[in-house]
Amino acid sequence: MTNLRGEIVIDLEQRFDVLVVGGGNAALCAAIAARRAGASVLVVEAASKFYRGGNTRHTRNMRCAHDSATAVLTGPYREEEFWDDLLRITGGQTDEELSRHMIHQSKDMLNWIVQQGVRFQPSLGGTLSLGRTNSFFLGGGRAMLNALYRTAEGLGVKILYGAEVTEIEIDHGVFQSALFKQEGGTNRVHAKTLVAASGGFEANTEWLRESWGDIAENFLIRGTPNNRGTVLKMLMENDVQTIGDPTQCHAVAIDARAPKFDGGIITRLDCVVFGIVVNKHAQRFYDEGEDVWPKRYAIWGRLVAAQPGQIANIVFDASSLKLFMPSLFPPVKADTIAELAVKLSLDPQIFEKTVNDFNAAVRPGTFDHTTLDDCRTEGLSPAKTHWARRIETAPFYAYPVRPGITFTYLGTRVNKEAHLIMKGDQPAANMFAAGEIMAGNILGRGYAAGIGMTIGSVFGRIAGQGAAHYACQ
Amino acid sequence: MHASESLTEADRLLTVCNSCRYCEGLCAVFPAMEMRRAFPDGDLNYLANLCHNCGSCYIDCQYAPPHEFNVNIPKVFSQVRKQSYAAYAWPGALRGLFTRNGLAVAVIAAASVAAFKYSFGDAQTGPASFYSLMSHNAMVGLFGVVFLCAIVALIKGARNFWRDIGAPEGTLFAPQSLWQAVKDVLQLRYLDGGGEGCYNAEDAPVDRRRLFHHLTFYGFLFCFAATAAGTLDYYVFHRVGAPGWSDLPVLLGTIGGLGLVAGPVGLIFAKSGRDKILIDGTSLGMDVVFLVMLTLSSLSGLALLALRDTSAMPLMLACHLGIVFALFLTLPYGKFVHGLYRFLALIRYARERRHFTGGEA
Numbered sequence: 001m002t003n004l005r006g007e008i009v010i011d012l013e014q015r016f017d018v019l020v021v022g023g024g025n026a027a028l029c030a031a032i033a034a035r036r037a038g039a040s041v042l043v044v045e046a047a048s049k050f051y052r053g054g055n056t057r058h059t060r061n062m063r064c065a066h067d068s069a070t071a072v073l074t075g076p077y078r079e080e081e082f083w084d085d086l087l088r089i090t091g092g093q094t095d096e097e098l099s100r101h102m103i104h105q106s107k108d109m110l111n112w113i114v115q116q117g118v119r120f121q122p123s124l125g126g127t128l129s130l131g132r133t134n135s136f137f138l139g140g141g142r143a144m145l146n147a148l149y150r151t152a153e154g155l156g157v158k159i160l161y162g163a164e165v166t167e168i169e170i171d172h173g174v175f176q177s178a179l180f181k182q183e184g185g186t187n188r189v190h191a192k193t194l195v196a197a198s199g200g201f202e203a204n205t206e207w208l209r210e211s212w213g214d215i216a217e218n219f220l221i222r223g224t225p226n227n228r229g230t231v232l233k234m235l236m237e238n239d240v241q242t243i244g245d246p247t248q249c250h251a252v253a254i255d256a257r258a259p260k261f262d263g264g265i266i267t268r269l270d271c272v273v274f275g276i277v278v279n280k281h282a283q284r285f286y287d288e289g290e291d292v293w294p295k296r297y298a299i300w301g302r303l304v305a306a307q308p309g310q311i312a313n314i315v316f317d318a319s320s321l322k323l324f325m326p327s328l329f330p331p332v333k334a335d336t337i338a339e340l341a342v343k344l345s346l347d348p349q350i351f352e353k354t355v356n357d358f359n360a361a362v363r364p365g366t367f368d369h370t371t372l373d374d375c376r377t378e379g380l381s382p383a384k385t386h387w388a389r390r391i392e393t394a395p396f397y398a399y400p401v402r403p404g405i406t407f408t409y410l411g412t413r414v415n416k417e418a419h420l421i422m423k424g425d426q427p428a429a430n431m432f433a434a435g436e437i438m439a440g441n442i443l444g445r446g447y448a449a450g451i452g453m454t455i456g457s458v459f460g461r462i463a464g465q466g467a468a469h470y471a472c473q
Numbered sequence: 474m475h476a477s478e479s480l481t482e483a484d485r486l487l488t489v490c491n492s493c494r495y496c497e498g499l500c501a502v503f504p505a506m507e508m509r510r511a512f513p514d515g516d517l518n519y520l521a522n523l524c525h526n527c528g529s530c531y532i533d534c535q536y537a538p539p540h541e542f543n544v545n546i547p548k549v550f551s552q553v554r555k556q557s558y559a560a561y562a563w564p565g566a567l568r569g570l571f572t573r574n575g576l577a578v579a580v581i582a583a584a585s586v587a588a589f590k591y592s593f594g595d596a597q598t599g600p601a602s603f604y605s606l607m608s609h610n611a612m613v614g615l616f617g618v619v620f621l622c623a624i625v626a627l628i629k630g631a632r633n634f635w636r637d638i639g640a641p642e643g644t645l646f647a648p649q650s651l652w653q654a655v656k657d658v659l660q661l662r663y664l665d666g667g668g669e670g671c672y673n674a675e676d677a678p679v680d681r682r683r684l685f686h687h688l689t690f691y692g693f694l695f696c697f698a699a700t701a702a703g704t705l706d707y708y709v710f711h712r713v714g715a716p717g718w719s720d721l722p723v724l725l726g727t728i729g730g731l732g733l734v735a736g737p738v739g740l741i742f743a744k745s746g747r748d749k750i751l752i753d754g755t756s757l758g759m760d761v762v763f764l765v766m767l768t769l770s771s772l773s774g775l776a777l778l779a780l781r782d783t784s785a786m787p788l789m790l791a792c793h794l795g796i797v798f799a800l801f802l803t804l805p806y807g808k809f810v811h812g813l814y815r816f817l818a819l820i821r822y823a824r825e826r827r828h829f830t831g832g833e834a
Contacts, residue, residue: 140495
């Protein structure tokens, strides 16, 4: 048999109850839930075994509601508080019914995910004071994946690595089969249901350019190079509804020296609040001390993306050097502001003026980086409203930063059962989605730590159970 | 600048790890790392000796090879450890014994057995009359001297280690830290991958090194206790004849001997099944020869016990005494020192932990 492009296609003998496309947290939760419900399950993961799991490899925690402290969580985080947080960070751009459903389901996820072999630990040292709200994976995201894969394999889920889906065959809104490439050959697999858990499209620069323009070339991708949105695009071409703005994404300012892909957590910088941030013209452009860092780190990717050349520099002095988590690359260091300007390719005169203007505007206050202190500037635009201290103690330091995209929000629209919604608003009977590919339902914009994993686990489990139910009825 | 390529690499890796910290719940190494922002050689040697090589951080690491950051703590730390053993050895002239440790120990053992055999001559002896081959005083004197030499060399090495890692002397006399470290050693607390178990070739924790190490460690202690009991019997209770099967030295020695066969043999097999990427290939000889020496010392001891009434006794005695002699002679110049430096590192860790968190380790 051949496909549309005339390539030879080998049909897999077995027709599976559930085909899961993707290999991260959402995909594995779906596969495990479906298998536990009695379905036969095939997981096709585009990455090799080492790189399996998409962006889950780089994660470290998930945000779940809970009514009381646990062995690893320091206090209650009730559904209503979770909802308030979500409402605030998204500015209301979220599907309330779906989000409340997810938050409710997240409560049981703390137990369910442990039953799948995942282990938690108390909040990591030096992280963003998440000990009450977020459960951290012992050993991090890859350890979590290893546990899920072990459990899935133990249950009899079949997993193929290096298997990239190239076509999805849908007949009148009903999924039939999918084609995937593996080791040079093309295979077709028939399944009664499809769970699309293949991530966003952030690694697809051409797609990013469609909405961002040429500046997308300057974005770094924090996770897997495999999230090219091929499955999302195929579903869009088959009348699946989308949700979300194509420019919205989880984007933070990361070290500009990070690799294009897969740099992960160690390229992040937690020092914005301690200094000033200037663009390539040596000008400040935003209040660095607007709020505590856990509430602001996820806006700086977009802020830097809006600057010329998509580059900026976080500048601070010796008094702040040891106040934040270390990161992979050492800061650029100089004995004078002028020397630092040269090293950063900034105009020394303008840079000195920016620093001097800032220093002159700093009001006396009592510095306390753990609270919203009273160290602020006066008569400066933009102001720095907290933690403003003069940059005056040599040596001076800077980190160059670029936008680091974690994942995109434009995705497939789903309902509470994780069914894809087709144009015309009816749900697709045998097609489901979970994880980053449908994160836009919950996150219209903004981000709070650990929500991506909540979306993946909760909707993965729902999708897997729904798919198994459909396939086995 | 660092003293070696391995130390330079270890510094690079810890810069990655200290920016990530996902592994901090797995063992003592990463919490100890988090107390630092820079990693001079002494700190690297401390952290490397704190590492039990369970393999979990490698299996859990998103930056492990083939990722371009190429993070492999178990392997690089085992290289650093091996170099540190040589660097701390006393007297310094014997450092070379670490370079081809397997060969060196094997030659010393063979020579030692031959020397005992030669000294026994062709003497015909009655049943179990060890002391007609070698007087008790000669035996005690010889082994006492070699034992003392080993102790002195080990103490000197320990001092070198303690100085290198820059730990304050008072830490060694802080009872809480000391007790914590003793418990950590007796349980092998950190050879369990953060509670899940250790890793070898697969990404499933099916490694049994902890069990085999317990058999080896406690077997060794039992054998040591048997020797001590025998000596007490002789000097305090003035029993000179061959002890019976139910006497304490024989009981302890038999139990310990069995453990000291099963443990090292199990460890040899467990080691051979490990993923080669997790280990420093150059220290394999040192690791294996120590396990073989432990196995032979207990096997020869058990054989001596079984054959003590036969004509094979003189040969068996020469083997056993020769191997035990060589074992003690080479204790400061082989794998044995890992236990000493790790224990010291654990004492320091317990102290640091208490100091930083004000709480239990």
